[in-house]
Amino acid sequence: MTELRRHPQQMTEADMDRLLEGGSVQRKPEFDQLGAHLRSVKSALEATPPADVRSAHLAQMAALLDRTRRPEAAPTRETLMSRIYDRTLGTFRRRAYALSTAMVIASGSMAAAGILPDPAQDALSDAAAKVGFSLPAGGEEDATADAPSADSLPEEASDVAVAVLSVIENRDDYANGHEFGQAVAAAAREANGSAGAGKPEDAGSQADGFKPADPGSRQGTGGSAGAGKPDGVGEGSGAGDAGEGAVPESAGPGTGTSAAEEGQSLRPGD
Amino acid sequence: MSLGDRFPEIIQAARDSDDAAWGEIYMEFSAALFGYLRSRAYPEAEDLLGETFYQAVRDVGRFEGSESDFRAWLFTIARHRLIDQRRRSGRRPEQPVPVEDLVGTADSGDVEDEALARLSTDHALRLVATLSDDQQDVVMLRLMADLSIDEVARVLGKSPGAVKQLQRRALAALQREMSGSPVTPEAPATLSEET
Numbered sequence: 001m002t003e004l005r006r007h008p009q010q011m012t013e014a015d016m017d018r019l020l021e022g023g024s025v026q027r028k029p030e031f032d033q034l035g036a037h038l039r040s041v042k043s044a045l046e047a048t049p050p051a052d053v054r055s056a057h058l059a060q061m062a063a064l065l066d067r068t069r070r071p072e073a074a075p076t077r078e079t080l081m082s083r084i085y086d087r088t089l090g091t092f093r094r095r096a097y098a099l100s101t102a103m104v105i106a107s108g109s110m111a112a113a114g115i116l117p118d119p120a121q122d123a124l125s126d127a128a129a130k131v132g133f134s135l136p137a138g139g140e141e142d143a144t145a146d147a148p149s150a151d152s153l154p155e156e157a158s159d160v161a162v163a164v165l166s167v168i169e170n171r172d173d174y175a176n177g178h179e180f181g182q183a184v185a186a187a188a189r190e191a192n193g194s195a196g197a198g199k200p201e202d203a204g205s206q207a208d209g210f211k212p213a214d215p216g217s218r219q220g221t222g223g224s225a226g227a228g229k230p231d232g233v234g235e236g237s238g239a240g241d242a243g244e245g246a247v248p249e250s251a252g253p254g255t256g257t258s259a260a261e262e263g264q265s266l267r268p269g270d
Numbered sequence: 271m272s273l274g275d276r277f278p279e280i281i282q283a284a285r286d287s288d289d290a291a292w293g294e295i296y297m298e299f300s301a302a303l304f305g306y307l308r309s310r311a312y313p314e315a316e317d318l319l320g321e322t323f324y325q326a327v328r329d330v331g332r333f334e335g336s337e338s339d340f341r342a343w344l345f346t347i348a349r350h351r352l353i354d355q356r357r358r359s360g361r362r363p364e365q366p367v368p369v370e371d372l373v374g375t376a377d378s379g380d381v382e383d384e385a386l387a388r389l390s391t392d393h394a395l396r397l398v399a400t401l402s403d404d405q406q407d408v409v410m411l412r413l414m415a416d417l418s419i420d421e422v423a424r425v426l427g428k429s430p431g432a433v434k435q436l437q438r439r440a441l442a443a444l445q446r447e448m449s450g451s452p453v454t455p456e457a458p459a460t461l462s463e464e465t
Binding site for chain 2: 011013016019020021022030031033034037038040041042044045046047048049050053054056057058060061062064065068069
């Protein structure tokens with residue numbers, strides 16, 4: 001209110017516009033001095049830069065304009081074709097590799113079972129022989145002739161071995177290799193399941209192949225749980241005993257181990 | 271201080287990387303930009319002006335609008351360069367332009383008149399320097415760039431209402447100072463507030 005009393009005339013927006021545009025406010029002489037100050041500020045500051053500065057700026061802009069006018073070399077037809085070729089061939093190569101891998105595995109499996117047509121079986125048998133593998137030749141009537149029979153196995157042979165050999169001996173009962181393979185797998189699975197009742201189907205048993213894994217004995221050993229397993233392969237049973245050291249460094253909280261659930265630190269020193 | 275009807279043609283030529291068009295743009299707008307930058311960052315004004323035009327050349331393809339829009343766009347770039355420069359140096363300029371470096375002060379040939387004019391200008395610049403940063407921005411953009419309230423608001427990224435308020439307070443503070451009372455940058459602007 002003091003200010004308003006000192007300057008009874010208020011400065012309106014129009015007055016401000018006039019002052020800032022370098023004019024003066026009519027019939028309000030109290031703002032004349034302010035207007036003059038603003039004008040002097042403008043005239044003092046507004047100036048073209050010195051000649052040397054101006055030249056430097058213009059040269060800088062000209063250089064940029066020059067670069068703008070000369071766009072980067074457009075890709076040539078050869079470059080474009082090369083890119084397209086690389087892209088499409090890359091995809092094709094990946095697919096071809098996957099297909100040929102699948103074919104090798106399939107034909108290898110069939111050759112091992114001796115169920116390929118004779119010429120193909122002969123060719124694969126010869127090729128395998130050169131690299132040290134033995135596959136049955138095409139003319140052989142019974143590809144499993146040399147295999148031991150289930151009856152001839154020693155007493156200490158596992159149930160799995162006996163079951164699988166029984167299926168192999170009766171391979172003629174199966175219409176094709178696929179059914180035969182499934183029967184072998186089923187026999188092994190069943191025999192293995194009956195031998196290790198209650199054991200979870202884990203990676204360990206598969207890695208052991210036909211050797212009967214005895215999970216019961218593993219569980220019973222307690223402190224030795226996890227021995228022989230690859231690092232970082234978790235197992236539900238015995239994880240509590242395995243403790244912190246069994247958890248890989250990369251495994252963080254929330255990996256589902258009992259240690260985490262119990263609030264224990266998963267890393268030494270945490 | 272306007273390209274007027276020729277603006278569309280010049281800006282199109284500028285987009286087409288025409289040297290002459292950019293020379294014309296530089297001569298048209300550099301004085302106001304230089305004045306604004308000198309008032310806000312005196313020692314670095316020349317460098318900042320160069321950076322402003324460099325960026326304008328680089329980005330003109332993205333500009334669309336009238337001449338006044340272009341002016342506001344240039345001042346927006348200048349202000350951004352100013353902010354960047356302050357971030358780099360970690361300080362804000364407090365001192366006004368030394369009066370001996372000013373051009374445009376009275377050059378009447380009369381030594382006494384010139385000395386008085388310089389003193390007056392020096393005083394005016396010191397007064398402006400007492401305003402807050404935002405107030406200085408508003409006053410200098412309106413004064414040097416001839417931008418409207420709305421254009422200043424766009425440059426500063428504020429609402430027109432906020433810019434009006436800053437302008438009101440700034441002029442009130444300057445008026446109070448010239449009336450002899452001490453001025454603080456954040457002093458309330460009782461003069462112009464319509465209560």
